[in-house]
Amino acid sequence: MTYDLYIGDRTFSSWSLRGWLMMEKFNVAYRTHLVGLYAGTMGDELSHIAPAKLVPAMKTPDGTIVGESVAMAETLAEAHPDAGMWPSDSAARATARWLCAEMASGFGALRGDCAMQLQHVNVGYQPSDAVRADIARLETLWAHASQFRTDGPWLFGAYSLADAFYAPVCARIIGYDLPVNKAARAYCMTTITDPAFKAWRAEGLKVIYDPFPYDMGVPISDWPA
Numbered sequence: 001m002t003y004d005l006y007i008g009d010r011t012f013s014s015w016s017l018r019g020w021l022m023m024e025k026f027n028v029a030y031r032t033h034l035v036g037l038y039a040g041t042m043g044d045e046l047s048h049i050a051p052a053k054l055v056p057a058m059k060t061p062d063g064t065i066v067g068e069s070v071a072m073a074e075t076l077a078e079a080h081p082d083a084g085m086w087p088s089d090s091a092a093r094a095t096a097r098w099l100c101a102e103m104a105s106g107f108g109a110l111r112g113d114c115a116m117q118l119q120h121v122n123v124g125y126q127p128s129d130a131v132r133a134d135i136a137r138l139e140t141l142w143a144h145a146s147q148f149r150t151d152g153p154w155l156f157g158a159y160s161l162a163d164a165f166y167a168p169v170c171a172r173i174i175g176y177d178l179p180v181n182k183a184a185r186a187y188c189m190t191t192i193t194d195p196a197f198k199a200w201r202a203e204g205l206k207v208i209y210d211p212f213p214y215d216m217g218v219p220i221s222d223w224p225a
Contacts, residue, residue, distance in 0.1 A: 022073055059099070096160050114131065
C-alpha cells in the first residue's frame with residue numbers, strides 16, 4: 001500500500017510540509033513527486049490528478065485522488081487506525097481536530113506576512129499588530145492542548161496530526177524570530193530539531209534560489225542548529 005504524494009518546494013511550501021509529515025512521521029509508505037510550485041509548472045504537473053490543483057495532494061493505493069490537508073489527514077487516519085495519528089483520548093482527539101481545522105482556516109496575517117522559509121533567521125523583523133494577535137492565539141491554543149499532554153514534548157504528548165499541521169507555524173516563528181512565550185518557543189524548537197523536520201529542511205536547502213523569493217530587508221542569521 002503505497003501512496004503518491006505531490007509536494008512543492010521544500011524550503012517554502014508550508015502545506016507540502018504538513019502533507020509529508022503526515023506520512024513520514026507515521027511510517028506510511030509513499031512516493032514523493034516534486035512539482036514546480038515556483039517554476040510555474042505546477043498546473044501541468046498536477047493535470048493527471050485533476051481536479052486536485054494545489055499541493056499537497058495525494059493518490060491513495062486504490063487510485064483515489066485527495067486534495068486539501070484536512071481531507072488527507074482524515075483519509076490517512078481512517079486507513080491506518082493503528083498508526084496513532086490522533087490522540088487516543090476522545091477529548092484530546094476532538095481538541096486536536098479543532099486545532100487542525102483552525103490552522104487550516106485561520107492565522108491569515110501570520111501566513112500572509114511571514115511566508116515560511118527555512119533558509120535563515122530574519123533578525124529584527126517587526127511583526128504587525130495582526131501577526132501579534134495570531135501569535136497570541138497560537139499561545140492560547142497550545143496552552144489549551146497542554147491539559148491533555150501525557151508523556152512527550154508534543155502538543156498532546158505523543159506526536160499527532162496536530163503537530164504536523166503546526167510545524168510550518170513553528171518554522172515561521174523561528175525564521176522570523178517572532179516574540180512568543182517560553183513554552184511556545186520550546187515547542188517550536190522541539191519541532192525544528194525533530195529528525196524528520198531536519199531531513200525535510202536539508203533536502204530543501206539543496207536548491208539554490210537567486211534571487212531569494214522572500215527578502216525581508218532585515219539582517220539575517222543562521223538557522224538554529
